[in-house]
Amino acid sequence: MTGFAVQIWAALIGLIFALFAFDLLVAVRRPHAVGLIEATVWSVFYIAVAVGFGLTLWAVAGARAGTEYFAGWVVEKSLSVDNLFIFSITFTRFAVPAEYRHKILLYGIAFAVCLRAVFIAIGTAAISLFSFTFLLFGLVLLWTAVQLIRHRNEEPDVEDTWLVRRARSIMPVAVGYHGGRMLAVEDGRRVMTPVLLVFVAIGSTDLLFALDSIPAVFGVTSEPFIVFAANAFALLGLRALFFLLEGLLERLLYLAIGLSLILALIGVKLILLFLHEDVTESVPEIPTPLSLALILFILIVTTIASVLRVHTHPEERAHPGAVSVRRDRPDDGALPPSNRPQDGTEPRRTHTPHS
Secondary structure, three states: OOOOOOHHHHHHHHHHHHHHEEEEHHHHHHOOOHHHHHHHHHHHHHHHHHHHHHHHHEEEEHHHHHHHHHHHHHHHHHHHHHHHHHHHHHHOOOOOOOOHHHHHHHHHHHHHHHHHHHHHHHHHHHHOOOOOOOHHHHHHHHHHHHHHHHHHHHHHHHHHHHHHHHHHOOEEEEOOOOHHEEEEEEEEEEEEEHHHHHHHHHHHHHHHHHHHHHHHHHHHOHHHHHHHHHHHHHHHHHHHHHHHOOOOOHHOOOOHHHHHHHHHHHHHHHHHHHHHHHHHOOOOOOOOOHHHHHHHHHHHHHHHHHHHHOOOOOOOOOOOOOOOOOOOOOOOOOOHHHOOOOOOOOOOOOOOOOO
């Protein structure tokens, strides 16, 4: 592959922008709780768009480009399921009303796409400048896979990220949601609403996810256009997928194990690629079609195993897993916006046990 013309990039970015604009228009003009039928329609629509783009790419740029896109899209789609867990945890801990979740997710996904674009540009530059970049990416993915296995029964602390703490120190937090606005005025002073705080929480946790998802897709293809397209179309459908699978997420008991195996597989693929290109050609590579087949196999086995486990142990619940250990906190209870002081300081918490 020799790269893609500027016009092709412009068409892709224009399509992504149009999809976001339409979705945002629906969310802003008619805030509402998204139901199962609406979520299903949107999910099918975004999957159709992603598959249609892949088939078009296959026809225009060849089978290799098409295979790499679909492999990258499947990788990003599977890794993005962890984001759905984070959405659910964040909305619960900040007691976000159902009618505002649509809008917050759109802002969060838009931020994620922009963030991934920056990381992809950095990754592309690193690959072109340093021959050991693939080795570094592979080691990062292997480390992440090990950490995900170690902390598979933990949940990341979305309320205590650096960005959330910084946001609270800069501006007071409003008592209510003020119609879903991000900024409001209370008692004559400018405050940020919980909508903005939740957006910051989601954005800061996605920063961590990007650190493993970007190297993972570079393990499938080194073409920046395909890397960006796979990321963008995987993220575009997250909002609808969240509302569609919200009640099923806790049943994916072995999700963290499956994702760690996928990360380890791609990490090994990247290390072998480095050895093949920079050490000796006698080191074998893992072909992209084989990677795609193995990833799909892992996802299928993980899902079936989860379903069987839940059937025999219905009391068990899944966790998203955490790359790092959470801080010790007085308790894990959610703190509704109505209990937050208007000066933005952290109030004293009372213990609320999990149900």
